[in-house]
Amino acid sequence: MLSIKDLNVSYGAVHAIHNASLEVKDGEIVSLIGANGAGKTTILHTVTGLKDAKSGTMTYDDLDLCTTDASKLIKYGICHVPEGRHIFRDMTVMENLEMGAYSKKKDKYDMGKNIEKVFERFPRLKERYKQLAGTLSGGEQQMLAMGRALMGEPKILLLDEPSMGLSPILVKEIFSIIKYCHEIGITILLVEQNAKMALSIADRAYVLETGNITISGKASDLFEDDRIRKAYLGQ
Amino acid sequence: MSYVINIFRKIGVGMALFIQSLVNGLNQGAIYALIALGYTMVYGIIRMINFAHGDFIMVGSYTLFYTIPLMIRTGMPPWMAVFIAIGVCIIVGVSVEVIAYRPVRKAGSMTALITALAMSLFLENLAMVVFGANPKSVTAIFNLPALNFLGAKLQVKYLITLGIGLVIMIALQLFVKYTKLGKGMRAVPQDKQAATLMGIKVNNIITITFAIGSALAAVAALMYCSTYPRATTDMGSMMGLKAFIAAVLGGIGSIPGAMIGGLIVGLVEILVKVYVAPSWYEAITYSLLIIVLIVKPTGILGKNIGEKV
Numbered sequence: 257m258l259s260i261k262d263l264n265v266s267y268g269a270v271h272a273i274h275n276a277s278l279e280v281k282d283g284e285i286v287s288l289i290g291a292n293g294a295g296k297t298t299i300l301h302t303v304t305g306l307k308d309a310k311s312g313t314m315t316y317d318d319l320d321l322c323t324t325d326a327s328k329l330i331k332y333g334i335c336h337v338p339e340g341r342h343i344f345r346d347m348t349v350m351e352n353l354e355m356g357a358y359s360k361k362k363d364k365y366d367m368g369k370n371i372e373k374v375f376e377r378f379p380r381l382k383e384r385y386k387q388l389a390g391t392l393s394g395g396e397q398q399m400l401a402m403g404r405a406l407m408g409e410p411k412i413l414l415l416d417e418p419s420m421g422l423s424p425i426l427v428k429e430i431f432s433i434i435k436y437c438h439e440i441g442i443t444i445l446l447v448e449q450n451a452k453m454a455l456s457i458a459d460r461a462y463v464l465e466t467g468n469i470t471i472s473g474k475a476s477d478l479f480e481d482d483r484i485r486k487a488y489l490g491q
Numbered sequence: 492m493s494y495v496i497n498i499f500r501k502i503g504v505g506m507a508l509f510i511q512s513l514v515n516g517l518n519q520g521a522i523y524a525l526i527a528l529g530y531t532m533v534y535g536i537i538r539m540i541n542f543a544h545g546d547f548i549m550v551g552s553y554t555l556f557y558t559i560p561l562m563i564r565t566g567m568p569p570w571m572a573v574f575i576a577i578g579v580c581i582i583v584g585v586s587v588e589v590i591a592y593r594p595v596r597k598a599g600s601m602t603a604l605i606t607a608l609a610m611s612l613f614l615e616n617l618a619m620v621v622f623g624a625n626p627k628s629v630t631a632i633f634n635l636p637a638l639n640f641l642g643a644k645l646q647v648k649y650l651i652t653l654g655i656g657l658v659i660m661i662a663l664q665l666f667v668k669y670t671k672l673g674k675g676m677r678a679v680p681q682d683k684q685a686a687t688l689m690g691i692k693v694n695n696i697i698t699i700t701f702a703i704g705s706a707l708a709a710v711a712a713l714m715y716c717s718t719y720p721r722a723t724t725d726m727g728s729m730m731g732l733k734a735f736i737a738a739v740l741g742g743i744g745s746i747p748g749a750m751i752g753g754l755i756v757g758l759v760e761i762l763v764k765v766y767v768a769p770s771w772y773e774a775i776t777y778s779l780l781i782i783v784l785i786v787k788p789t790g791i792l793g794k795n796i797g798e799k800v
């Protein structure tokens with residue numbers, strides 16, 4: 257279980273996150289929604305150690321995330337798919353997938369089998385396995401980023417705006433991939449601006465507004481919440 | 492009749508001189524190439540010009556000066572001293588990275604550049620304090636004959652230098668392309684954040700890159716000292732500058748580019764010395780660099796790297 261309590265983060269004098277607390281239980285899909293600049297990405301970056309917290313506690317099971325180095329998290333099954341894909345553009349699709357398993361020991365890990373699994377789920381990547389990742393389309397790059405994350409056999413996936421900049425059909429495809437990840441037993445914390453999609457697949461959700469978590473609850477309840485209908489669903 | 496023979500003799504002598512110069516140039520070029528590989532690898536990973544790299548060769552040369560007599564005394568071949576030089580250069584290179592470069596890494600490229608220049612001056616002056624200002628004569632490293640080829644005298648040690656240069660370049664290229672560590676080295680400059688999330692320890696990769704570059708500098712020192720058996724405290728800055736030009740000429744960041752650039756700079760240097768005028772070679776080398784950069788700003792094999800917005 258991922259648990260964040262009273263988290264405060266600041267960029268210099270700018271206090272970006274105020275006393276945020278949230279929880280992701282094993283097997284859940286939890287969405288964190290909010291407008292541009294609300295601090296969603298900052299929370300994810302702080303969880304994975306790319307940004308330092310000012311105060312508060314963050315734990316994953318017994319692991320203290322405040323003191324754990326970002327490069328070690330993948331060993332504990334925490335995989336962060338950053339906003340904007342962050343694939344290795346000058347490496348081939350195949351090499352990108354191999355990088356996903358960088359933290360794995362050769363003798364305890366079946367590279368071929370895992371690559372086969374990813375190719376089965378993402379046939380487009382198989383067609384293009386020799387191509388440089390930078391030449392893929394936006395949707396394919398997002399699939400590659402997700403495929404690369406799956407190569408690390410994560411227990412929990414932190415997805416940052418996976419639907420950003422994609423066409424509605426591709427957004428659907430990406431969400432079906434998220435469902436697939438959930439079905440194979442991966443816990444998911446999803447950060448999204450697309451509140452409708454994010455609420456439709458989540459068990460629970462949190463709403464972040466200018467650094468404060470203002471609303472939280474069951475995703476189905478939030479769908480009915482007037483404030484959310486007005487501000488995020490355009491109804 | 493004797494006139495015709497004379498012409499042929501002249502052509503023969505001309506050919507011999509040309510072949511001789513060619514081999515000398517390739518020897519010189521292979522030394523530059525080895526140094527340029529060090530520049531290019533560090534630049535390829537952290538986009539920083541390590542101006543102290545030339546001084547690692549100076550450190551290697553002094554190590555050779557002190558350790559070759561030890562080798563001879565213990566009955567080992569003198570070139571085995573290179574392993575000690577490699578060790579010393581790695582220690583110096585990694586220390587420079589950890590102590591001087593790592594703390595300023597987040598401060599931007601200008602700070603890194605100035606730190607590197609300062610490090611270069613520091614090493615040279617430290618060497619002057621430790622080893623003294625007088626040049627040291629390094630004992631002969633290879634005792635190899637010269638081959639007679641079409642009237643030219645080819646030093647076997649020159650051929651060895653060229654061979655070692657080529658082998659190291661190919662080995663590095665294969666290492667970077669196919670090994671896990673090599674792939675990590677390629678991933679870091681493309682996206683530090685993603686590389687970290689994949690479990691790559693970025694600082695370790697950078698340190699390893701410095702270690703490899705410094706080891707290459709030690710090998711270059713061996714090759715240099717076998718041609719010019721002299722160690723001086725300022726030898727690194729001049730050689731470093733030429734090797735830097737070689738790396739830029741070939742396309743900085745590119746391993747084969749460093750090799751090609753090194754060989755071109757070495758060949759131009761020797762051929763201009765022989766056929767034009769000894770004092771002109773630097774002017775011509777620098778002009779060549781300017782022309783290549785005008786025609787192809789990224790160097791001969793360099794790739795166009797878009798600035799990330």
